[in-house]
Amino acid sequence: xxxxxxxxxxxxxxxxxxxxxxxxxxxxxxxxxxxxxxxxxxxxxxxxxxxxxxxxxxxxxxxxxxxxxxxxxxxxxxxxxxxxxxxxxxxxxxxxxxxxxxxxxxxxxxxxxxxxxxxxxxxxxxxxxxxxxxxxxxxxxxxxxxxxxxxxxxxxxxxxxxxxxxxxxxxxxxxxxxxxxxxxxxxxxxxxxxxxxxxxxxxxxxxxxxxxxxxxxxxxxxxxxxxxxxxxxxxxxxxxxxxxxxxxxxxxxxxxxxxxxxx
Amino acid sequence: xxxxxxxxxxxxxxxxxxxxxxxxxxxxxxxxxxxxxxxxxxxxxxxxxxxxxxxxxxxxxxxxxxxxxxxxxxxxxxxxxxxxxxxxxxxxxxxxxxxxxxxxxxxxxxxxxxxxxxxxxxxxxxxxxxxxxxxxxxxxxxxxxxxxxxxxxxxxxxxxx
Numbered sequence: 257x258x259x260x261x262x263x264x265x266x267x268x269x270x271x272x273x274x275x276x277x278x279x280x281x282x283x284x285x286x287x288x289x290x291x292x293x294x295x296x297x298x299x300x301x302x303x304x305x306x307x308x309x310x311x312x313x314x315x316x317x318x319x320x321x322x323x324x325x326x327x328x329x330x331x332x333x334x335x336x337x338x339x340x341x342x343x344x345x346x347x348x349x350x351x352x353x354x355x356x357x358x359x360x361x362x363x364x365x366x367x368x369x370x371x372x373x374x375x376x377x378x379x380x381x382x383x384x385x386x387x388x389x390x391x392x393x394x395x396x397x398x399x400x401x402x403x404x405x406x407x408x409x410x411x412x413x414x415x416x417x418x419x420x421x422x423x424x425x426x427x428x429x430x431x432x433x434x435x436x437x438x439x440x441x442x443x444x445x446x447x448x449x450x451x452x453x454x455x456x457x458x459x460x461x462x463x464x465x466x467x468x469x470x471x472x473x474x475x476x477x478x479x480x481x482x483x484x485x486x487x488x489x490x491x492x493x494x495x496x497x498x499x500x501x502x503x504x505x506x507x508x509x510x511x512x513x514x515x516x517x518x519x
Numbered sequence: 520x521x522x523x524x525x526x527x528x529x530x531x532x533x534x535x536x537x538x539x540x541x542x543x544x545x546x547x548x549x550x551x552x553x554x555x556x557x558x559x560x561x562x563x564x565x566x567x568x569x570x571x572x573x574x575x576x577x578x579x580x581x582x583x584x585x586x587x588x589x590x591x592x593x594x595x596x597x598x599x600x601x602x603x604x605x606x607x608x609x610x611x612x613x614x615x616x617x618x619x620x621x622x623x624x625x626x627x628x629x630x631x632x633x634x635x636x637x638x639x640x641x642x643x644x645x646x647x648x649x650x651x652x653x654x655x656x657x658x659x660x661x662x663x664x665x666x667x668x669x670x671x672x673x674x675x676x677x678x679x680x
Contacts, residue, residue, distance in 0.1 A: 257539050258539075259537070259538070259539055260538060260539055261538050262521065262538035262539070262582060262584045264584060264585070264587065284585075287580060287581060287582070287585070288562065288580055291541075291562075291580045291581070291582070292561055292562055292580065294539075295560065295561070304538075304582075306582075306584070306585055308585055332574065353651065354565070354650040354651025354652075355575050355629060355632070355633065355648055355650070355651060356565065356568050356575040356576050356577045356629065356651050357562065357577070357580075357651060359571065359574040359575055359576050360576055360577075360580070360581060436650060
């Protein structure tokens with residue numbers, strides 16, 4: 257690992273000041289992606305600004321039909337503390353990585369990284385969430401801009417994520433057997449004004465909404481409503497773990513399972 | 520170099536360390552607590568799992584400076600000072616939950632953290648919870664049996680004599 261300085265401020269203002277002063281400084285959330293990347297020398301920050309001591313980034317509450325999560329909340333805490341208000345989202349958080357990774361990994365860190373196989377983007381996009389940063393609010397539809405690409409600017413920190421709570425929802429992940437990342441993951445949500453479907457793991461462009469499935473499920477929120485509907489393989493990921501056609505097939509299958517499981 | 524203070528296995532320690540020191544290095548090289556094993560060093564194998572304020576973390580994927588002020592427990596802190604094994608350690612011995620033993624510290628730390636919040640897990644829950652811990656010897660069956668036994672539940676087959 258390259259040498260770097262490490263700082264662990266206790267306020268958001270202090271963290272932002274360090275990031276602003278030093279172009280080469282980088283925010284460190286739970287570190288479950290960034291620390292392995294540092295070991296591989298894929299990143300070379302001059303300074304790591306740990307966000308883990310900032311209390312104002314820790315908060316889980318459900319009010320007015322919205323689950324509101326501090327950017328520094330861990331998968332473990334969300335899986336536990338959001339289970340009553342939004343079981344579909346909490347169950348998703350409880351499937352990320354493994355128990356030790358869930359202790360450290362945060363929703364802000366995951367969304368900032370926007371790994372094309374990450375779980376949260378499927379739910380945040382499907383539910384029409386809002387990413388709140390130190391300087392603005394970004395709608396999920398505008399936030400996710402492709403593999404590892406988001407609307408975030410340099411030094412911008414996710415302070416909060418607001419997710420409208422659907423009537424029923426479920427996430428089904430088809431895990432890649434070795435990494436346990438989503439080979440394909442589908443989050444389905446039924447709102448009073450229609451259904452939304454977020455698909456992760458499958459596309460070269462990162463998370464996306466499957467609008468044809470949304471239209472069908474808005475008519476009838478049943479697995480059968482998706483009969484005969486297939487996801488085009490064009491633009492989907494082909495790699496050693498599965499071809500584009502395979503991913504398209506899996507997406508359609510687990511979308512049905514998610515609808516059947518939604519509660 | 521930066522000063523870090525934390526509690527490790529009940530004792531307060533303060534050390535000056537390079538900023539990029541991982542917890543695996545801090546425990547093994549600085550404190551000479553070599554029970555925390557480094558298997559893959561890529562956050563996959565779980566041999567380095569320790570408890571951070573009671574929750575499992577992979578020591579290879581957290582910097583020592585992130586643990587400033589924290590309460591850390593390693594495998595060395597599991598048995599009583601008089602040598603009486605922790606119930607999970609005892610069950611691993613009784614049910615042959617290890618062969619070469621390399622993964623065992625991480626297995627014990629992961630299992631004990633699980634039992635702290637799920638005292639009576641199902642076998643499926645145990646297997647799911649071990650997702651981040653790899654064992655290349657046992658095929659996991661005896662590890663799962665040991666954890667079920669440590670939780671005080673019935674285990675098919677008898678313990679080793």
